Each structure stands twice: as C-alpha cells, then as structure tokens.
Amino acid sequence: MQTKLAPEFKNTADGQAAEAILRKCVHCGFCTATCPTxxxxxxxxxxxxxxxxxxxxxxEGEVPxxxxxxxxxxxxxxxxxxxxxxxxxxxxxxxxxxxxxxxERVPRPAGExxxxxxxxxxxxxxxxxxxxKMGQLVRPLLPAALKSKVPARQDAGLWPTRQHPRKVLMxxxxxxxxxxxxxxxxxxxxxxxAGLQAVLAPKAGxxxxxxxxxxxxxxxxxxxxxxxxxxxxxxxxxxxxxxxAIVMNASGCGVTVKEYGHIxxxxxxxxxxxxxISALTRDLSELxxxxxxRLRPQVAAKAGQIAFHxxxxxxxxxxxxxxxxxxxxxxxxxxxxxxxxxNLCCGSAGTYSVLxxxxxxxxxxxxxxxxxxxxxxxxxxxxxGCITHLQSGTATPVRHWVELLDEALLNK
Numbered sequence: 231m232q233t234k235l236a237p238e239f240k241n242t243a244d245g246q247a248a249e250a251i252l253r254k255c256v257h258c259g260f261c262t263a264t265c266p267t268x269x270x271x272x273x274x275x276x277x278x279x280x281x282x283x284x285x286x287x288x289x290e291g292e293v294p295x296x297x298x299x300x301x302x303x304x305x306x307x308x309x310x311x312x313x314x315x316x317x318x319x320x321x322x323x324x325x326x327x328x329x330x331x332x333x334e335r336v337p338r339p340a341g342e343x344x345x346x347x348x349x350x351x352x353x354x355x356x357x358x359x360x361x362x363k364m365g366q367l368v369r370p371l372l373p374a375a376l377k378s379k380v381p382a383r384q385d386a387g388l389w390p391t392r393q394h395p396r397k398v399l400m401x402x403x404x405x406x407x408x409x410x411x412x413x414x415x416x417x418x419x420x421x422x423x424a425g426l427q428a429v430l431a432p433k434a435g436x437x438x439x440x441x442x443x444x445x446x447x448x449x450x451x452x453x454x455x456x457x458x459x460x461x462x463x464x465x466x467x468x469x470x471x472x473x474x475a476i477v478m479n480a481s482g483c484g485v486t487v488k489e490y491g492h493i494x495x496x497x498x499x500x501x502x503x504x505x506x507i508s509a510l511t512r513d514l515s516e517l518x519x520x521x522x523x524r525l526r527p528q529v530a531a532k533a534g535q536i537a538f539h540x541x542x543x544x545x546x547x548x549x550x551x552x553x554x555x556x557x558x559x560x561x562x563x564x565x566x567x568x569x570x571x572x573n574l575c576c577g578s579a580g581t582y583s584v585l586x587x588x589x590x591x592x593x594x595x596x597x598x599x600x601x602x603x604x605x606x607x608x609x610x611x612x613x614x615g616c617i618t619h620l621q622s623g624t625a626t627p628v629r630h631w632v633e634l635l636d637e638a639l640l641n642k
Contacts (some may be wrong), residue, residue, distance in 0.1 A: 231252045231282075231286065233252045233286055237291075239331075243496055244330065245289060249289070251319060251320050251321075251323060254317045254318055255279075255282055255319050259279055260314050261311035261319075261321070262277040262278065263314065264313070264314045264574075265278055266310070266575045266577075266593055267306065270592055275301045276301055276304055278311040281328070282319075282321070284301060285302075285324060285327070285331075288328065288331055288335075289331070294331075295336065298332055298336065299333070299338070302329050303329075303586070304586060306542070306577070306593075307322060307443065307579060307580075308542035308546060308574075308575040308579060309542060309546040310546050310575065313546045313573070330447055333445045345584070346445075346585070349444060349581045349584060350441045350444040350446050353440050354404040354436035354441065354453065358404065362380065362405075362409060365380040366380055369382065381409050381618055384410055386412045386415045387412055387636075388419075390418055390419055390427075392427070393427060394426060396427065397426070397464075397474065398474060399428075399431060399476040400428045400430055401437060401487070403436070403480050403614070404435060406480055409614060410618075410630070413479055413480075413614065413630045413633060414479065416630070416637075419636050419639065420636050420639070423528055426517075431460040432460070433456065434461060435456065436453050437453070437483040437486045438450040438452075438453035442486070443580055444581060454494060454500075455494070458504060461476065473510075474510075475512045477512055477514055478512070479514045479632060480612075480614050481541045481543040482541070482543045482580065484543065484544075488511045489508065490508045491504045491508035491509070513544065513550055514612070515544070516550065518554070518557035519557060521557075525561065525635075526560075526561060528641060529562065529635070529638045529639060529640070530640055531558075531562030531563045532563075532637075532638060534564065534606075534607035535564050535604055536558075536566070536606055536609075536631075537565075537566065537568065537604045538609075539576060539610070539611045540611070541576075541616045542579070544613070545573065555567060558631060558635065561638075563638075568597075569600070569604075570603075574596070575593055575597075576611075577589065577590035577597070578590070578594075578613075578615040583615075583619055590619070594619055598620060601620075602624075602626075606626060607626075607627075608629060608634070609624070609627070609629075610628070610633075610634060611628065611631070612630065614630075
C-alpha cells in the first residue's frame, strides 16, 4: 500500500514505522473474515482493512474525527488478522501507533476520559488488591454488572519452599494476585514438582500493557523499564544463581513482555536489556514439552471433559497454538478446543469489556455457546482476563489450565 506521509510525520519514528507496516498491506481483505468486530457489526471501518485506511489517512495529513477514534477504539487488538494475513502485516503495532496519533488530535468526552484514567491508574495500583478484597466481602450485594467483575474469594494454597538449582523468574502480575491468587501458587507448585524453582522479583509489577493499550504509552514504558530493572540482577547473576527464563502464566502479560524489545528499541539506555528480557520470556505452555516427561509419574489426571479457550494473546499475539491441548492430553487429561470459532476472541481483551461492554458480552456469549457444545465439566484458559470474563456468563467453572495440573499432582 503506497503512503505519502504528511510533513509532520515524515521524519518521526512513528511515521516511519507505520509506513513500513502499511507497505506490506495488499488490500486483500482476508483479515475481515476473521475479525470479530467486523463479523458482529458488518462495517468495513470496524475491520482491520478499514482501520488501516483510517490510520493511513491520518498519516497523510487528514484530520481525524471522533468517528475515527471510535472505530479504532472498537478494535479488540486480538490480532487474529495477523494470523490470517498472507503478507505479514503487523497490525497490532500499527493500531498502537494509530490510536496514539488520533488521541493526540481528538479530545475525548470528560466521562470517557475519567473511566480510562481510572482503569489505567487503578488496575496496576497497589490499592487494587485491598479494593478487590473489599468488593469480594460485599459481593452478594453488588449489582450484576459489577459483580461479574469481582470473582469469589479464592484460597491460594501454599507456595513451595524447596530450593532447586534451576530457577525461573515469574511475574506475579497486577490484578491476578488479587483476583485469582491460586494461579501463581499453582504454577510454582507445578514447576517445583518438575525441579524448577519459581522466583518473584519484589519490585516487578504490571507488565505495562494496561497503560500502553489505553494510550498512556509513556506510562506503560515506565512500567516496562521498572520491570527490567527489577529482573536484571536475576538475569545477570553468576552461573548457578541466575534464572534461565522469565515465565508468564498470563498470556496477556507474556505477549507484552515478549515485545519489550520492540517497544523500547529506540531507548538508548534500555534497548539492549529489553531485547534480552524479551528473548528470555516464555509462556508457561512453552515449558510443557519438558514438564510432561518430568511430571508424568507424578500426575493422576481426573476424568471428565475439559474445554480449552486459547486466549488471543496466546494463539495470535504469541503464535502459540496446540501446545496446551497436546501436552495435557499426553498427561491423561481429556481436553479439547471448541469445534467452531476457536480462533475468535472471547471479548475480554484487557479493559475492552469495561469500555465496550455490548460488543464484549456478545462475543462472550458466542464463545460460551461454542464451548458448551462439548458439555464440559470445566473450561480452562491461560489469561486472567479471559477466565474472569467467561466466568461471568456461565455456571461452569472457568479456571487456568495450570490449576487442574496442580490438583492432579500426587505428591504436593
């Protein structure tokens, strides 16, 4: 796609990056077939190709409008279009640039700005955990819309205390410890059973995705730099004391940390460190090939159908597909993905379910309908947002797959 950058963008990093991405687009429209919002709304401007044209127009000097902003806002950033695209268009990076440029030129209504500010400052805040605890105490009294965002209180179980020569860093995350603390402790117990010690860096916090995708890109980058600083002593430690990987059990965090190298590539202080951190980062499912052999004698899988919803950040953002089903199946679990539309987003998409609830809940119900065809005893996923969102629409338990593996361990 030919693009003639306006003078204000011609010599900027955003302009040059966007132009390079746009040149790969050949207008084929394959992306529209797998775009959830295009399927629901049927509007070309609510599909990847239409949004690409909107961003191209801004880069060529056309003044964006509130309508431009709304069409970009309605994108889930699920990146299904990237999986479908035959030309390798990096749509996820382009939409980040487009949203940033449009938000700099189109003011938002005060109420909308306030909600976005509350989300980007509140979710990564240390105050989120006590606020969630308070919400859980009064959960039965909450209105349905708010109750769906507050999961029932969960027992985390014990963190393993054994020391192992092999160590991996693990990111606790910002909302996961408060909303579903058992995911982190279950991960540590499973790794411990396989001879790996999970280490938490006390000063690491939110991966930066919340602020970055709400167009506070500077705030998001600041959180990324803080994490790099927190992890670096563990990465650079002497042989035998350092970590061999940074393990993510929330695929939304994983895809972001894997892109630290890209996001901070122009940072003279952090570019090299960010690239190293990204190279060390692994989704928990990427460890499964090794874990299976180590865990097989220690696991007694429970019978019953398990439905797996692969998050978009796993299957499209990280391009990891099939591993969870294959390796849990090898351990004796009866786990399958939905026969229809397993590639589509569940509608959670970070803060999307708060900012675009109508579309979000339509996609949730569509996803649950497809999963329910298996009549599963439990639904599993790999991202806290998906788990909470899906649970809000079904009585079937929705959990992280590592929790089932943890419960199946014979000697904990």
